Amino acid sequence: MDFEIPFFFYHQGRRLATVSIELMRPVRNLGRVLDALESSGISVLGLTSWLPSGDSECVGFLMVVDTTGHGSDPGELVRKLSELPGVTNVRIWRSGIDGFAAMTPNGFPTFIGERVYVMPSVVFKSIYHALYRSHGKTLFVILYLAGKATGERAAELRSLFMDQEAEPLESLVAILKVLGPPLGVLRDVERLETNGDVTRLMVEDLADCVALRELSPRAPTGHFLRGFIEGFMRSLGEPVEVFETECINLGHPSCEFELKRTGVHS
Ligand SMILES: [Zn+2]
Numbered sequence: 543m544d545f546e547i548p549f550f551f552y553h554q555g556r557r558l559a560t561v562s563i564e565l566m567r568p569v570r571n572l573g574r575v576l577d578a579l580e581s582s583g584i585s586v587l588g589l590t591s592w593l594p595s596g597d598s599e600c601v602g603f604l605m606v607v608d609t610t611g612h613g614s615d616p617g618e619l620v621r622k623l624s625e626l627p628g629v630t631n632v633r634i635w636r637s638g639i640d641g642f643a644a645m646t647p648n649g650f651p652t653f654i655g656e657r658v659y660v661m662p663s664v665v666f667k668s669i670y671h672a673l674y675r676s677h678g679k680t681l682f683v684i685l686y687l688a689g690k691a692t693g694e695r696a697a698e699l700r701s702l703f704m705d706q707e708a709e710p711l712e713s714l715v716a717i718l719k720v721l722g723p724p725l726g727v728l729r730d731v732e733r734l735e736t737n738g739d740v741t742r743l744m745v746e747d748l749a750d751c752v753a754l755r756e757l758s759p760r761a762p763t764g765h766f767l768r769g770f771i772e773g774f775m776r777s778l779g780e781p782v783e784v785f786e787t788e789c790i791n792l793g794h795p796s797c798e799f800e801l802k803r804t805g806v807h808s
Contacts, residue, residue: 550644552642555640558642559635561632563605565603584611589605670750679761689771689772692769693772700778710778740800743771745797746797761791764789764797771801
């Protein structure tokens with residue numbers, strides 16, 4: 543199964559569980575499952591779906607539920623759900639940590655087939671701080687190159703999200719806007735204006751810049767995104783040169799990127 547976004551739940555003092563079911567289509571049959579859970583005093587905190595491979599008649603659902611009010615053993619819940627018409631392959635997992643449940647009972651979360659690393663900010667920050675302390679501003683070159691390679695890969699995957707007809711810049715903003723917040727990369731991005739060959743993007747809470755803020759680098763620090771934009775746009779045949787003209791690490795309230803068309807196709 544391929545999760546679109548990893549989900550974690552932590553509710554101190556509650557008993558949470560992850561429930562997986564497969565259900566005969568149509569999807570509205572899910573209503574019976576939700577009614578059965580509700581009548582047992584179980585609330586659904588989150589839900590995602592997948593298509594079981596090789597079975598076009600079924601849809602898989604994965605839920606994180608709060609069973610605190612249920613009071614009985616998971617086996618009874620499995621039996622109750624399995625008795626519903628069209629429901630098969632009911633499984634329940636408990637994490638073993640009080641109050642914690644994840645929508646990733648087996649293996650790693652993935653996104654469009656690629657493994658997703660979910661990193662608490664303390665880990666992300668520690669990596670960035672260690673690299674900055676040991677490499678100084680050379681870190682910015684490393685981040686730029688890493689961003690560029692990632693942007694090129696994102697351009698290859700663009701067709702999964704976007705109409706091929708969409709212009710590259712429009713695709714870029716849409717992808718950053720939709721995927722940025724759930725992946726923890728940025729809070730929001732706005733296309734401010736296009737003036738001749740120059741477009742400006744405003745980016746709020748960019749992870750790299752936030753991570754480096756404590757070290758007061760007094761320089762623009764959004765080099766991963768700068769490289770990402772260049773790699774993405776070049777791969778789609780509209781090369782741009784990107785400058786971070788405003789940055790929270792220069793004292794601005796948000797970061798701003800200027801994209802300048804280079805017109806060089808290579
Ligand atoms: Zn910045």
